[in-house]
Amino acid sequence: MFPLNLPELVSPWGANLIYFAIGLAFGFILESAGFGDSRKLAGQFYFKDLAVLQVMFTAIVTAMLLVFWAVSLGWLDYEAIWVNPTYLWPGITGGLIMGVGFIVGGFCPGTSLVSLATLKLDGAFFVLGVFTGIFVFGETVESFSDFYNSSYLGRLTLMDVFGLDTGVVVLMVVVMAIGMFAGGAWVRDRLVLAKKEETGT
Template structure:
């Protein structure tokens, strides 16, 4: 398993975690203060092309963090699925960005830098912070009047890789090249406005091109495949398959569906033709290739610790492969329907008309023939739990797993 992100509460306890956050906050504030970001004239100067240090510092922070983060992901040190990516609300984000941009120009601060200025008792910084608090209170009191717009145009967790269907390395290259171009343009405009040329230095060039080199490494290396991710955790997870600890009896699935305290997600990885012939009521058919994306959506569920994911195929072969993919993507509480859909039919459709055992069937193929393709309209697709008392060994044990953790600069 990837060692990062760390479970700070488990490692340090609350006092140690708070101390850790305090140290990080001190370092962040110190960096902003030494960069001169406590002065509104410097911050506002970027909009007039008189001072480009703000753009350079923040863009450098972006590309350095991006490079180290995705390099750690590719090496296997960091689990990207447990990193919080803010969901996209397109139009509220655009309007909010415009409001913040206007406020930045007029006030000379962004929220983070205003705290730095206020901590050094600068009056404009104090006034900006007080104004921000009043604005936050006013937003909280009036949000109900425009809630439909505020929560509208929701796109979920969207990254450049998802949007443009490119690899992580390609997205990193684009951002790194954009940063270098942006630095060059800002310095050229600053020289044009002020007449002062920046002094060339080796550290400055390293800061420009080091992220580009890391991006090239990740680009050439390529994204980790599900097979590579599984190989890293196979020694820990293979025993669960060998002991059949994750294969649940059809009766346990039926009882779980009737349990109001659980949220059950059933993913059917069979071909569409088999799914249309017969499937369990509520099961969603998915393609194996879509499982990494589905894993990210599952991890964003607010009730992930009370959610049980059950995979099914005709027998167990395809479902077991799907289980490995979801395990590699850090999805908790994933189980496999024991014996697959064939076992479910044998248990609940023994006497149902229109369903007959097939004369022969291959590995992970339907072992039954159907009079019609009724999907989940067969009686056995949705059996009434109280009509069945089946003996089985319960195997579902909810694993309380940390979801993606949030953070960032306000």
């Protein structure tokens, strides 16, 4: 039954090689989707380019359906999957900071590494900023540890929040993703149309 205990199955070094290969594949896919280009990533926030929304939500929906169908069929032990514990208000604050950083810098930490891999200067400076931020955070976290550890809710999922069955929540997320695809495309088409009318082309 999955998840496999890779270090036990193929030795710790073998497991590390597999993690490396997965990381390479992940970076390759991000670069192939154009996520090494900050203009493409930032285009999402101005409804000029919906690639981020499409790729991310496709990944979320695909992984979610695979995970819960695998659980349902008895191939995967859901309790053995790591779910990041929820710290509500620190999480919201961190999300806001990261969101602003994403719009201003044009990258999230992962895509900045992809950009650096293709030697893009903006990606390199973003990564430098990321490491500086990590260092500053590490040096100062003690001063706000009360807030940092506050509103702890443990392993919290949408099923727990809404008190609904897994299948219902999965369907809701799929419908939401489809709605966002359609809504995003509609807004983008209206903007393109408005621009064409403005330029008279």
